[in-house]
Amino acid sequence: MTTRVMLVSPAAGASQREVRFDDGGPLSEAGVRRARAAAGSLPVADRVFASPSVRCRDTAVELGLSARPEAELAGCAMGDWGGRALAEVAAAEPVAVSSWLRDPDFDGHGGESLRQLCDRIAGWLTTMALDAGRVLAVVEPDVVRAAAVCALRVPADAFWRLDVAPLTVTELSGRGGRWNLGLGRALDRG
Template sequence: MTSRVLLVSPASGESLRQARFDDGGPLDAGGAARARAAAGSLPAVARVLVSPGVRCRQTAAALGFDPTPVPGLAGLDAGRWTGRTLAEVGAAEPDSVGRWLTDPGCAPHGGESVRELCARVARQLADLGRMDGRTLAVVEPEVVRAAVVEALGLPDTAFWRLDVPPLTATELSGRSGRWNLRLGRPLGAPDGD
């Protein structure tokens, strides 16, 4: 059985442009328009899932989907940093931010560490790997990063080295334990299959 998981990053919003830890902010007008324009450009899928985050749900809706929310696909829990910008936190807690960016097991914000996020996403990916057909999931960029770390067996220190632009698709195909990766196709671009 071969599974295909298409991870779609959400369209842009003010929080993304400000490098703000997810504050539940919505898509901006331009991001919503780009998502609506990309509707219909995705391949047929067996199921559509979504992170519970506002931007992900709004992106899925703009793409024309009525997905199933999956709490295990939520973005990183940034604890007390939620809603603040990276610049604000860096100015107030430079040592904490430095540790957070270099030690995947560190969670100075009191939320979830990168290592914990990667483990959570790995469990979700294993579940998806047991499903036949293609799954589309609209998820936060950090969930895409964690999935790539798991799929390729990368060390969790590689997490911050992966960039995930807004409204792009990253596809994993294969099965749990043996994934192939197709990176960052902008939505609206030809699929190639």
């Protein structure tokens, strides 16, 4: 029994341009246009989800998807850093930012560590694999990275070595607890 999971990264919003920890902001006008242009380019799925973030839910809508919000697919909880620019946090807390980038167990911002994120996403993938079929989820880039770490069974510190562009699809197919990974296919009508 094979399960196929397609993880779609959301269109860009102002937070990404400003290198800001998710602040709940909407998609940019350009992001909306790109998502609308890609509507209809995804195959039909048996189950469709979205991260609870505004930009993931809005991307799903612009793609023409009827996605169920899934709390388990939330991006990494950043605690006190949420909504702040990375440059601002790095200037105020350089040692903490260095630790966050180096140590997958760091949670000094009062949120979730990258290892905890990876474990949460591994649990979600395990649940999805219980039923055959196609799953589609619009999720934050850090969730895509965590899923790739889990699929490849690599150490959590590999998380930072994976780049996820807006409006790309990362595909996982698996059975028996083993996943194959297809990375970053552009989401477009062609």
